[in-house]
Amino acid sequence: MNDRIAPDQLAPAPRAEERKPAPAPVATRGYIGASIPRANAKRLLEGRGCYTDDIQLPRLAHVVFFRSPHAHARIKRLDLQPARAQPGVIAVFDGRAIAEYCTPWVAVLGHLKGIKSPPQHAVAIERVCWQGEAVAAIVAETRAQGEDALAHVEAEWEELPAVTDMEDALSGRYVIHPDLGDNICFKRELVTENFDAAFAQADLVVEETFGFGRHTGVTLEGRSILADYNAAEHSLTVYHATQAPHMMQDIFSRHLDIPEASVRVICKDVGGSYGIKVHVYPDEMATAAISVMLRRPVKFVADRLESFLTDIHAREHKAKIRLACTKDGRILGFDLDDLTAIGPYSVYPRTSGIEGNQVVNLTGGPYRHKAYRAKMHVVFTNKNVTCQYRAVGHPIAVALTEGIVDLAAAKLGIDPAEFRRRNIIPDDAYPYTFPSGIKFEKLSHEQCLDKLLEAMDYRALRAEQARLRATGVYRGIGLAAMIEVTNPSPAFYGVGGARISAQDGATVRLEPTGMVTCLASVTEQGQGTDAIFVQICATAVGVSVDKVRVMTGDTGVTPYGGGTWASRGAGIGGEAVLQAGKALKSNILDVAAAMLGVDKATLDVRDNAIVDGATGEAKLPLAEVGRVGYFRPDTLPMKFQAELSVTRHYTPREYGFTFTNGIQASLVEVDTDTGFVKLLKHWCVEDCGTVINPILVDEQIRGGIVQGLGAAMLEECVYSPEGQLLNGSLADYLVPMSGDVPDIEVAHVCTPTKQSELGAKGVGEAGTAGAPGAVMNAINDALAPLGARVTDQPFTPERILRALGRI
Amino acid sequence: MKASSFGYARPASLAEAFALLARHGEGAKLLAGGQSLIPSLNMRLAAPELLVDLGALGELEGIAPLGQGLRIGARTRHCEIERSALVAERAPLLAQAAPHIAHVAIRNRGTLGGSLALADPAAEWPACCVALGAQIVIASARGERRVAAEQFFKALYATELAADEILVAVEIPPPAPQxxxxxxxxxxxxxxxxxxxxxxxxxxxxxxxxxxxxxxxxxxxxxxxxxxxxxxxxxxxxxxxxxxxxxxxxxxxxxxxxxxxxxxxxxxxxxxxxxxxxxxxxxx
The missing domain is CATH 3.30.390.50 (CO dehydrogenase flavoprotein, C-terminal domain)
Known part of the structure; x- marks a missing residue:
């Protein structure tokens, strides 16, 4: 059989004149605000992407991991020799062998006061602390041979008590890491001076306890790494599906003892990350160490089953919240007590204290109360580790806040939209300092609420709801206002001692033909970073988008930077690209002015040409500047040096975070016989400042909402009391599929940040942040006439039927 | 997730398939649409020594009238049942159930016989066959026999099929006018x-x-x-x-x-x- 296409059957590549012309730039802001199709979409759709697992190197070996079947156990005996004897096996290593080449780590940060965690090794030594923890590595010629050999590892265990319940962990009945004294990784308390008085004078105090399941971010591409150690130069090249190549470069360097400059981290195409791929994974560190040990390239790709056991999990909170208000519906204060469990280790290097910390920072977010008290405990358990996943802490804080706000509104008999209107921070109140201490530059809650109510035709929906209720149809409308942390400054990690860059850089270079190359330190995970950098760069330089090529994800090539996390790519990386592009334009004009013998101020770059700034008359094609700049600089004035390559960096400084805001609404119908919820429609109005590419922004919102809908309705990593993951496959861990997702209407209010010239705020996490709260409120609105209420996510039919008293 | 190594055979006739089953006994596993078997191989939940691919056995395919009833070959795919006018007329229950079976891509490959032989307790076809009073047609080197669907399913993932037998067809009685x-x-x-x-x-x-x-x-x-x-x-x-x-x-x-x-x-x-x-x- 030959299913290859003969060369003469292939359609010829389009000739230059047949290619579609580049879209024309929009009036004054260039391509900013235009929905330009992303350059890499076609390549990926045609199957010409190149992911880490697509890379084949000579002498490539594959590593598989023997993983703990127990949640907590001592390794009594581990015999790897029978596995070593299997066909194709190159080497076998236990934790001690790996530890000789890879030092352990402790994930704490200075600004999270008191956070503690024990040293963690790449491969477990003596003791395992969760089901799925790597216990041994088997290196083989193929992945299949490695998996064959796994069955021949002999291990004996002494099971230890597994702590799997958060409250049990907090009680300290059994301490997982005796050296630490208790199971508390981190705790934080905060109270404003006026707190007691506010609650004492309240007309109404409502209280509720909410539960949030453990989730994981299900990426299309599994975690992947190919480490290639070169003994001749003691250098390491790592092809890595990661969000933060420079962070990983630093970590490989320090833990494998290779000079930083000799470590190069390259990201090929990355198939989705959602925060999953911004952490240090023990099996990936082991893979890099094994490459050093064996002096050959070694690949590890987590399969789906391993991913469920070892990709970071997130959420798992139980929180009690109280709200105090006056009888006319003015919120006086919030009182929070949050408990969250993170598995047996704080995850390196960002720590697992951030999510709980965010819940404390953000709860009550959109409102103008003055009193706040928060208590939060982060505890160790014998389950997989948790860490930062899309919208870190936000979905918890939003659902808590919006759930208790709805309860207060209901008790007072005030419409939930009206109750919010009375309490949101007014649009003219900025800059504003929130009771938790965070500062808002400028938000637009009032405009967003107005726009949302109009978009959904709130009054008509309420009328329809009442009409249908009379016929036994239970529809509910839920609102969730929110704030979102974006564009973080060094206040997020750097001040705590983490070697994580909050600044990003871009190098922009004019090529001899007039093309422009942009090298950026923010990375592409599939979210479209490359596409918006093309737009920003083309706009800044004055060329059409087809002239710009963007390269990211290579520590050997791009400027130093943080990569992709905390909704920072557009706002921070984009500003660096803008400034680099503007500087390049200025340098191009210097060359052109020298060539033309005119004053630089009279010239401009437009549509790939040097033009007279006043008349628009074409003076020189850009390619001519490139030709002279690179090949005939001898024709330029004697002391003049063309600089057609420029690098600029950007760090937000004025505010710790550039907050964004928005509001979501959900319309649901509950089948009160089956407990099934049909999501009928979803709306989101949000304010991410300057919108660079409307389609990409809307799809970020939609994609984020879908992950939030998953949280509300479907997703939960279910563990047995013994610490066994019970639903570690896609057949059992349910993520939303296209047919389960309602239409999502997205609209924007635009309040650019004044911290940067671009004015962009982040947008990647807002959808995930607000959706679960909106859905929860909608379900409870539907159930209200039946006196039922649900507070534990996900809202399974079982939980709804129980709330209804049907079972 | 790589399957452990296994042999593969694609018999050209039922007789050849029976011979393979006789030689390999419990070590052989029949492959029809593969929509459950292949994932279970990759997850190493099953590790047969030989896969006997029924893909070349045209006699196991197709939907045909049987008197006023129906005979549906075991290798008939879910999507063919879903779209069949004859099924809609003579066994509408099957047409009603078909859209509930997984997703289009799976219905395009998965088969009636594969689903019945696997006997997943949450699958649609076994319940439909019992409701319709269908006969399961089973063949082996020893000949052909018919078992009522009601008797075919024995326990969790266990059926009347012996290791040397192949489910070849399902026969559905004619529907009453009402x-x-x-x-x-x-x-x-x-x-x-x-x-x-x-x-x-x-x-x-x-x-x-x-x-x-x-x-x-x-x-x-x-x-x-x-x-x-x-x-x-x-x-x-x-x-x-x-x-x-x-x-x-x-x-x-x-x-x-x-x-x-x-x-x-x-x-x-x-x-x-x-x-x-x-x-x-x-x-x-």
Missing amino acids: ARSVFLELARRRGDYAMVGLAAQANRTDGQLRDVRLVFLGVGAIPVLARHAMAAIEGKAADAAAIAAAQHELSKDLSPNGDLYTSAEAKLHLARVLTGRALAALAR
């Missing part, structure tokens, strides 16, 4: 295995339901014929009282186990809800 059917299923996502499902069949004459067959999926190790509930509604008009009586009787028929997300109690409740909806639909 026959009505309804298929209902509750799954948290469309296409998932059912939490609870119900294949229901009855003849409606003079406003009364006769020869009622209520077969549940997802609530036991095998498809469960709800005999007490059936008896409660037999010969009755499906009014509120009769439906309530049938729903009440269900606790004698079903003793479901809870699963990850749904308790036994909830499953029984949902089975009652489906019973009410199905009987109302049959009577309509």
Whole structure:
């Protein structure tokens, strides 16, 4: 059989004149605000992407991991020799062998006061602390041979008590890491001076306890790494599906003892990350160490089953919240007590204290109360580790806040939209300092609420709801206002001692033909970073988008930077690209002015040409500047040096975070016989400042909402009391599929940040942040006439039927 | 997730397939559409020494009239049943159930015989075959035999099939002129295995339901014929009282186990809800 296409059957590549012309730039802001199709979409759709697992190197070996079947156990005996004897096996290593080449780590940060965690090794030594923890590595010629050999590892265990319940962990009945004294990784308390008085004078105090399941971010591409150690130069090249190549470069360097400059981290195409791929994974560190040990390239790709056991999990909170208000519906204060469990280790290097910390920072977010008290405990358990996943802490804080706000509104008999209107921070109140201490530059809650109510035709929906209720149809409308942390400054990690860059850089270079190359330190995970950098760069330089090529994800090539996390790519990386592009334009004009013998101020770059700034008359094609700049600089004035390559960096400084805001609404119908919820429609109005590419922004919102809908309705990593993951496959861990997702209407209010010239705020996490709260409120609105209420996510039919008293 | 190594054979005739089964016994595994088997190989839940691919056996394919009834070859794919005008006319229950089977891509490859032979307790076809009173046609080197669907399913993932036998076809009796059917299923996502499902069949004459067959999926190790509930509604008009009586009787028929997300109690409740909806639909 030959299913290859003969060369003469292939359609010829389009000739230059047949290619579609580049879209024309929009009036004054260039391509900013235009929905330009992303350059890499076609390549990926045609199957010409190149992911880490697509890379084949000579002498490539594959590593598989023997993983703990127990949640907590001592390794009594581990015999790897029978596995070593299997066909194709190159080497076998236990934790001690790996530890000789890879030092352990402790994930704490200075600004999270008191956070503690024990040293963690790449491969477990003596003791395992969760089901799925790597216990041994088997290196083989193929992945299949490695998996064959796994069955021949002999291990004996002494099971230890597994702590799997958060409250049990907090009680300290059994301490997982005796050296630490208790199971508390981190705790934080905060109270404003006026707190007691506010609650004492309240007309109404409502209280509720909410539960949030453990989730994981299900990426299309599994975690992947190919480490290639070169003994001749003691250098390491790592092809890595990661969000933060420079962070990983630093970590490989320090833990494998290779000079930083000799470590190069390259990201090929990355198939989705959602925060999953911004952490240090023990099996990936082991893979890099094994490459050093064996002096050959070694690949590890987590399969789906391993991913469920070892990709970071997130959420798992139980929180009690109280709200105090006056009888006319003015919120006086919030009182929070949050408990969250993170598995047996704080995850390196960002720590697992951030999510709980965010819940404390953000709860009550959109409102103008003055009193706040928060208590939060982060505890160790014998389950997989948790860490930062899309919208870190936000979905918890939003659902808590919006759930208790709805309860207060209901008790007072005030419409939930009206109750919010009375309490949101007014649009003219900025800059504003929130009771938790965070500062808002400028938000637009009032405009967003107005726009949302109009978009959904709130009054008509309420009328329809009442009409249908009379016929036994239970529809509910839920609102969730929110704030979102974006564009973080060094206040997020750097001040705590983490070697994580909050600044990003871009190098922009004019090529001899007039093309422009942009090298950026923010990375592409599939979210479209490359596409918006093309737009920003083309706009800044004055060329059409087809002239710009963007390269990211290579520590050997791009400027130093943080990569992709905390909704920072557009706002921070984009500003660096803008400034680099503007500087390049200025340098191009210097060359052109020298060539033309005119004053630089009279010239401009437009549509790939040097033009007279006043008349628009074409003076020189850009390619001519490139030709002279690179090949005939001898024709330029004697002391003049063309600089057609420029690098600029950007760090937000004025505010710790550039907050964004928005509001979501959900319309649901509950089948009160089956407990099934049909999501009928979803709306989101949000304010991410300057919108660079409307389609990409809307799809970020939609994609984020879908992950939030998953949280509300479907997703939960279910563990047995013994610490066994019970639903570690896609057949059992349910993520939303296209047919389960309602239409999502997205609209924007635009309040650019004044911290940067671009004015962009982040947008990647807002959808995930607000959706679960909106859905929860909608379900409870539907159930209200039946006196039922649900507070534990996900809202399974079982939980709804129980709330209804049907079972 | 790589399958352990296995042999592969693609016999050109049933006789050749029987010979392979005779040689390899329990070590051989029949491959039809592969929609359950291949994932289980990759997850190393199954590690046969030989896969016997039935893909070349054209005689196992196709939907044909059998008298006024139907014969459906074991290798007939779900999508072909879903689209067949003959099935819609003579066994509408199958046409009603087909869209609930997983997703289009899976229906394009998965087969009727594969689903029946695997006997997943939450699958649609086993319950439908029991409801329709179908005969399962089984062949081996020893000859051909027929087993009523009701007797075919023995226990969790266990059937009447011996290691040397191949399920070759399903024969469905002709429908009565007044026959009505309804298929209902509750799954948290469309296409998932059912939490609870119900294949229901009855003849409606003079406003009364006769020869009622209520077969549940997802609530036991095998498809469960709800005999007490059936008896409660037999010969009755499906009014509120009769439906309530049938729903009440269900606790004698079903003793479901809870699963990850749904308790036994909830499953029984949902089975009652489906019973009410199905009987109302049959009577309509």
